[in-house]
Amino acid sequence: MSNQRAKKHSSKLITGLLNEITPQEQQRVDKRMKLAARLDEALKARGWSQKTLSERLSKSPSEISKWLSGFHNFTSDTLFDLEEVLGIGLINVSEQPVIEVVNVFSFTVRQVSQLPRIYPERERPGEVVYLTEYLDLKTQAEENKFIYS
C-alpha cells in the first residue's frame, strides 16, 4: 500500500499571480476571512442557523450568507449590531493604556552541584558559599555578574 504524498507541481502562472499580491493586500483578505470565520464560530457556539441570525437582525438569509462568505466589506454599524446580538467582541474601541518598557534584562543560568566550596576571592575569605560559576549572559546583562546556587 503506497504511503506517498502527491507530487509537487510548480507553476510559473501561480507564482506570477502571487508575486502581484502585496503583504498588505493579503493581510486584508486574511482579516476579512478570519472575521467571517469568527462570525460562523459564534453562530455555532450559540447553536444558531444563518436563518436565526437573519431573523434577529431583520436581514435576508442571502445577506447573512454573503457576510459569512469572507468577501463582505462590513460597515462599523453592522459590526456593532453583530457584537450586540452575538455577544462577541469584533472591534476594540476602548482606550488602550500606554505602557512604556523601561528596562529589559536577559541572561542564562545553570544549576550545578550544590556542594559547599571555599571561595577565597570573596570579600570574606574562607566563607563557605555554594559553587558559583558564570555562564553565557545575554544582552544588557552581558557585562554584569550574578550568583546562583
Added chain:
Amino acid sequence: MNESVGTKNPYQYKLKNIEIHEVSLTKNAKSSEQLFHFTIKIENKINQKEKLIFVECQVDVFGHDKVTTLGKITCLCIFELADFDSIINTNSTTGKSEIPIDLSIILNQITIGTTRGVMYSAFKGTAIHFAFLPIVDVKEFQPQG
C-alpha cells in the same frame, strides 16, 4: 500598603496582581533530564496613567545542551507605588521614564521569586519537576545607573 525590604528601603509599594501569561511544556521534556539551563528575561514597564509598575519575567527552560527547549513560563507582577510621580522620573534628554535602580532591584527580585514559585507549582509532577529556577542575585546583573 507598607512593605519594607530591610531598613534602607525608602519605597512603599504593594503587589496589586500576579498574572500568569504563559505556561508551556514541550514534547522534548524527558524525566531523565538532570541538568537544566534557564534563560531569564525581565522587562520593567510602567503605566503612567494608572501609576503602575509591571515586571514581567519570562523563563525558558532548556536541557543540558542549552538548545532543546523543555518548557516556558511567563509571569507578570503588577505593583502599585506610593508617591509614584515623585519617584518615577522622566529623563529630560531621552524623554523616557526611569525607575530608580534600587527600586527596580527590589521589584525584579520579588518577581523572580514569585515566578520561581509559580513555576514550581506549574511544573510539579511533570518531566521538569526538578527544574527549580536557580537563585539569582538581581543586584549582580542590574546595570549601574
Added chain:
Amino acid sequence: MHFQLVETELSGDKTTIFTVLPEGSDETLFDKFIRENLPDFKTELIEISKTIRTIANITGAREQFFKHNEGFPGDGVCAMFDAPDKKLRLYCIRFGMCVIILGGGGHKPDGMKAFQESAKLTEENKIMRKVSSKIMVRIKEKGIRWVDEDLVGNFNFTDDE
C-alpha cells in the same frame, strides 16, 4: 479519463491544495484556468489566489467560503469565485477543512442563473464530477488514505482500473 493529482505551491499549514494534471499534459487544470482568464480577468484571478492562500494558511477550507451543491450529492464538488463581482467561477473539490482539489472554470456572465447555461462551465463542472467520483472510489478502496489530515497513497488515475 487519465490524470494524476499534484500538489500546488499554494498549500499551507491549514489546507493542502491539489490540482489535476491530465495525462500527457504539462498543464494542470488550474494553470489552464489561469491561462484562459489572464487576459480579461487578471484582477479576479489575483482575488481568487488571495482567498486560496488565506484558506491554505489561516482559516482552513471552511464550508462557508464555498458555493456548494455544484456536483452530485455528497461528491464535494463546489465552486469558488472572486470578490466582490463574482465574474469567474472556479470548480473544486473540498474534502473537509484540510484538502482542496482545484479544477478549471471560466467566466460567469452577469444574469446567468445556472452553470448549465454556459457550455464552458458545464464542461469544466463535468470534469470535476468525474475526478471526484474516481477519487471517491480510490478512497473507498483505501488506495488513498488520510494520514495526519493529509492524503497519501496512489495519486495516479487511469481508466483501466
